[in-house]
Amino acid sequence: MPRWLPRAFAVALSLFALYQFAHWVFDRLVGLLVNVLVSFFCALAIEPAVDWMARRHVRRGLATALVMLVVFAAAGLFLLALGSLLVDQIRTIVHNLPQYVDDVVAWVNRTFHTKLDTGRLRDRFVHSDWVRTYLAQGATSVWGISATVLGTLFQLFTVLLFTYYLAADGPRLRRTLCSMLPPARQAEVLRAWDIAVAKTGGYLYSRALMALVSGVAHYILLQVLGVPYAPALGVWVGLVSQFIPTVGTYLAGALPILIAFAEDPWDALWVLCFVVVYQQFENYLLQPRITARTVDIHPAVAFGSVIAGTALLGAVGALIAIPATATLQGFFSAYVRRYEVVGSAEPEE
Numbered sequence: 001m002p003r004w005l006p007r008a009f010a011v012a013l014s015l016f017a018l019y020q021f022a023h024w025v026f027d028r029l030v031g032l033l034v035n036v037l038v039s040f041f042c043a044l045a046i047e048p049a050v051d052w053m054a055r056r057h058v059r060r061g062l063a064t065a066l067v068m069l070v071v072f073a074a075a076g077l078f079l080l081a082l083g084s085l086l087v088d089q090i091r092t093i094v095h096n097l098p099q100y101v102d103d104v105v106a107w108v109n110r111t112f113h114t115k116l117d118t119g120r121l122r123d124r125f126v127h128s129d130w131v132r133t134y135l136a137q138g139a140t141s142v143w144g145i146s147a148t149v150l151g152t153l154f155q156l157f158t159v160l161l162f163t164y165y166l167a168a169d170g171p172r173l174r175r176t177l178c179s180m181l182p183p184a185r186q187a188e189v190l191r192a193w194d195i196a197v198a199k200t201g202g203y204l205y206s207r208a209l210m211a212l213v214s215g216v217a218h219y220i221l222l223q224v225l226g227v228p229y230a231p232a233l234g235v236w237v238g239l240v241s242q243f244i245p246t247v248g249t250y251l252a253g254a255l256p257i258l259i260a261f262a263e264d265p266w267d268a269l270w271v272l273c274f275v276v277v278y279q280q281f282e283n284y285l286l287q288p289r290i291t292a293r294t295v296d297i298h299p300a301v302a303f304g305s306v307i308a309g310t311a312l313l314g315a316v317g318a319l320i321a322i323p324a325t326a327t328l329q330g331f332f333s334a335y336v337r338r339y340e341v342v343g344s345a346e347p348e349e
Helices: 004-054 060-112 118-126 129-140 142-168 170-178 183-225 230-243 248-263 265-290 299-313 315-335
Strands: none
Touching: 004 060, 004 142, 004 170, 004 183, 004 315, 060 118, 060 142, 060 230, 142 170, 170 183, 183 230, 183 248, 183 265, 183 315, 230 248, 248 265, 299 315
């Protein structure tokens, strides 16, 4: 046996054991790493506002808390508006459900010449074994639902805590990281960090501003037409159309069109025309002016980044995909040198 063979076996076994240990540690910490990643992008998004308040002699800790409070208030108003809309629709459906059932049974009797009775169907449904089994399973799954809710709340608290410290101690964290690097590398790290803050925050703030303008414009139209739930629909259109790439405009416009159609088909037509006209106004006039100082992402790139983020990290990846893409695009624009294309016969649009 060669003298080096036992040592090779020992090294191979040591590397395999190290790999297994690293894999075990990563599986246990992957949830924490994802929370830190989400917190990092959240901190990048709110850091421009925190810096703006810090330059006006507000302590960074207090400034971070105020910015996070404003974000929470906006998210709460959005959920409250959509929740009121959803509750009203469910209440209407429950109130009209007996009439819907009677209409369906009457149509079945007329069409198929049957003699179904609504009272008998209701009694059979209520006293059926399927309903009892479903209720029993629902009662046993209450504990699982409660555990899921508590786990979600704990993850949300973890993200908020990391976001607060990353934003409040941003300058100190940068100094700590740069102190471990030689002076030549410190400037590059600081420049990359500034690009990430500027592009991520700028992209989100520009989208928030366009969402505000879009929501107010659609609210005014729906209020003039007398469409119900105008405030909630305005918030829905503003946020969904701006923060969901490519298909967000169609998803946002579909809901107010359907609700307007339930009131009056002509109102639905007016809403459809306004959605189309406003989209052109936003694409050609509003968006270029607002995003002139930030990074603007092509819709196809944004849609592809959301798909890739969802495939990698699920719903969390979908949320941070666009800020990450905006940051990468900012890096490319700063570090990649572009040249003029020669010999191209295609005219520029």
